[in-house]
Amino acid sequence: MELVRRLVPASLTARLVATVVLLVALVGLLVSALTTAALDNRLTGQLDDEVAASHDRDLRALQHGLPIGGMPEGSGGPDIRDARAQRAGTLTAYLTGDVAAGIVVTERGGREQLGAAELAQLSGLPRGGHPTARGLDGLGEYRLLTSEVGGITLVTGVPSDEVDETLASIVLWEVLFTLLAVGAAGGLAVVVVRRQLQPLRDVARTAHEVAELPLASGEVGVTARVPESLTDERTEVGQVGSALNVLLGHMESSLDARHRSEQQVRQFVADASHELRTPLATIQGYAELGLRADADPERVLHVLDRVQGEARRMTSLVEDLLLLARLDAGRPLAREEVDLTHLVLEAVGDARVVAPEHRWQLDLGDEAVVVTGDAQRLHQVLANLLTNARRHTPAGTTVTVGVRSAAVDGRASSGAVVTVHDDGPGVPAELQATLFERFTRGDASRTRDSGGAGLGLSLARAIATAHGGTLTCASGPGDTTFTLTLPA
Numbered sequence: 001m002e003l004v005r006r007l008v009p010a011s012l013t014a015r016l017v018a019t020v021v022l023l024v025a026l027v028g029l030l031v032s033a034l035t036t037a038a039l040d041n042r043l044t045g046q047l048d049d050e051v052a053a054s055h056d057r058d059l060r061a062l063q064h065g066l067p068i069g070g071m072p073e074g075s076g077g078p079d080i081r082d083a084r085a086q087r088a089g090t091l092t093a094y095l096t097g098d099v100a101a102g103i104v105v106t107e108r109g110g111r112e113q114l115g116a117a118e119l120a121q122l123s124g125l126p127r128g129g130h131p132t133a134r135g136l137d138g139l140g141e142y143r144l145l146t147s148e149v150g151g152i153t154l155v156t157g158v159p160s161d162e163v164d165e166t167l168a169s170i171v172l173w174e175v176l177f178t179l180l181a182v183g184a185a186g187g188l189a190v191v192v193v194r195r196q197l198q199p200l201r202d203v204a205r206t207a208h209e210v211a212e213l214p215l216a217s218g219e220v221g222v223t224a225r226v227p228e229s230l231t232d233e234r235t236e237v238g239q240v241g242s243a244l245n246v247l248l249g250h251m252e253s254s255l256d257a258r259h260r261s262e263q264q265v266r267q268f269v270a271d272a273s274h275e276l277r278t279p280l281a282t283i284q285g286y287a288e289l290g291l292r293a294d295a296d297p298e299r300v301l302h303v304l305d306r307v308q309g310e311a312r313r314m315t316s317l318v319e320d321l322l323l324l325a326r327l328d329a330g331r332p333l334a335r336e337e338v339d340l341t342h343l344v345l346e347a348v349g350d351a352r353v354v355a356p357e358h359r360w361q362l363d364l365g366d367e368a369v370v371v372t373g374d375a376q377r378l379h380q381v382l383a384n385l386l387t388n389a390r391r392h393t394p395a396g397t398t399v400t401v402g403v404r405s406a407a408v409d410g411r412a413s414s415g416a417v418v419t420v421h422d423d424g425p426g427v428p429a430e431l432q433a434t435l436f437e438r439f440t441r442g443d444a445s446r447t448r449d450s451g452g453a454g455l456g457l458s459l460a461r462a463i464a465t466a467h468g469g470t471l472t473c474a475s476g477p478g479d480t481t482f483t484l485t486l487p488a
Contacts, residue, residue, distance in 0.1 A: 013193050020189040021182055028178035036171055043163045047143050050087070051131045055145045055156035058092050062154055091142060091157035093122050102155070104139065122155050133160065202227070203241045210248060224248075272321060279310035279317075286310075320455045327462040333374035340416050340486070341368040343375065344403050347382040357395035363402030369416045371486050377463045378486075381471070384456040385420045385482050393424030406485070415469075418484040427475035435473055436461045460484075 086092070086105045093102030093114060102114035102122070121136050122144070131143040134157075141164060142157035209224040225248060226241035290303035341364055352360045371378075382401075389399045399422045406417040427435060436457050457471075464471040469486040 013190070013197055016193045016197075017186060017189045020193075021186045024185040025178065025182050028174075028181050032171070032174035032178060035174065036167060039170060040163075040167055043166060044143075044160075047158060047160055047163055048131045051143045051145045051156060051158045054086055054090050054092075054158055055147065055154070057086065058154055058156045059147065059149060062094070062149060062152065087158070089159040089161075091136075091139070091144075091155070091159075093119060093155040095119070095123060095153040095155065096151060125155060127153075200240070203244060207244060210251075272317075276314060276317065279314045282310045283307050317455070320459055324455070324459060324462055327466050333377055333463075333466050335372055336375065338371050338373050338375045338378055339368055340371050340378070340403055340418065341365075343379050343382055344401055344418065347379065347386055348401050350383070351386045351390060351399075355390040358390060358393070359396070359398040361398060361400040363400055363419075365404050367405075369403050369405050371416050371467075371488055373467045373486065374463075378467070381460040381463050381484060382418070382420075384460045385484070388456055388482075389420060389422045389424070389480075392427075393422050397422050397424045415485060415487045418486070420482045420484075422480050423478050424480060426477045426480045427473065432473065432475060436471070 088105055088107045090105045091102065091114070092105075093100065100116075100119045100123075102119055103111040104114065106112055118136060118138060121134075125134070125144055125146045126132060127146050127148060131145045133141065134144050135141050136157075139159075141160045143160050144155055144157040146153060146155050148154070203226050206224050206226050226245050286303040286306045290300050290307075344362070344364070348360050348362060351358070386399070386401070389397075393399070399420065402419045402421070404417050406415055461471040464484055464486070467486055469484065471485075472483050474481050474483070
């Protein structure tokens with residue numbers, strides 16, 4: 001098996017050329033064999049007809065020269081000199097029990113007597129109406145026909161050397177023409193196969209170009225593509241080229257997503273470090289202040305109060321980060337019936353206490369809206385949306401919170417929609433694309449007065465996604481709406 005693998009060429013071009021050459025050789029040999037067999041049958045048939053004709057002439061000569069009642073005793077056999085009109089090389093022999101005689105017609109019409117050894121080879125030939133082939137020492141190959149008349153066995157033969165020479169010549173020419181055809185087919189196949197496989201080599205060249213790109217890290221961008229002319233799916237090469245382009249497109253999307261993920265991770269680490277560094281620095285500063293020897297008890301109490309506040313801030317930030325990590329990992333949330341209308345009433349009531357300078361309005365349906373989910377997390381979503389509206393809108397802004405049963409995925413009353421609308425200044429256009437990303441805040445200065453660490457909206461969307469819902473934002477000056485959609 002290993003030897004077969006070594007003998008079979010590895011190149012597709014070589015394999016195709018070898019296949020073409022082998023097929024041409026097989027067809028040539030088959031045609032040559034059939035032609036030779038047909039010609040042999042034809043020439044042999046003509047020779048047999050000639051043997052039969054010669055045999056008939058010998059029979060007439062024998063009957064003409066043989067006395068009635070048989071061959072006379074002591075005559076030495078019939079007179080065979082009367083066998084005329086035979087071609088050169090024709091053999092005629094008369095065999096009886098005691099007497100045997102025969103001649104071979106020479107080139108100039110003469111007659112040459114057969115010797116005893118040659119006549120002995122003619123004995124025992126089968127009698128019948130069909131000539132047989134027999135090689136005679138000293139005479140060559142013959143087609144012989146035997147019959148018996150009046151106790152005398154008559155043997156007539158015609159040499160088959162011309163037929164054999166003709167067939168040998170034909171076979172030689174057939175071999176020569178087959179070799180020429182094989183050589184021409186091989187050369188033509190090399191040219192044609194290389195030309196037909198050129199598009200496949202172009203596709204492979206594109207694949208090699210992509211393979212040489214540094215794909216391990218960093219932004220890859222747009223990679224090479226198979227030319228449009230090589231993506232016709234009606235052809236096999238076009239199907240390969242089209243599939244490769246689709247694969248390269250998916251690869252680019254995946255690599256871009258990986259790069260964005262890497263950038264997000266770096267940004268996340270930087271933002272988390274920044275957010276944690278601020279309270280840690282504050283705690284360290286107040287701790288040093290409290291350890292001073294001249295610190296009075298009131299200052300120490302103030303220091304401890306500030307340290308406790310910063311610790312709570314860090315705890316809240318870490319808990320938000322842990323919740324995001326759990327949601328990213330697909331941790332299941334609680335699944336219970338939640339009165340969404342009641343949650344909205346509670347959240348708006350809390351917001352009125354915290355921000356009485358805003359106008360808080362409700363837009364509720366006639367019936368309570370109930371969904372299945374985690375009540376605590378859904379309350380967190382509502383609280384984050386209302387806190388976001390309070391922090392980023394001026395006093396006097398009207399915030400309207402509505403909840404309705406609505407169709408989801410084309411099914412009537414199969415979900416709920418919660419909207420938080422305000423008539424404030426709106427979300428800046430440059431922030432809308434990254435509004436739900438982590439550590440995105442309207443104030444890029446990262447001052448502590450800007451409010452929050454920029455995790456509220458990313459947490460809200462993650463919780464909505466974990467419930468199988470969506471959270472979107474449509475914003476313009478004086479018209480900003482956050483829409484939370486939840487399946488029932």
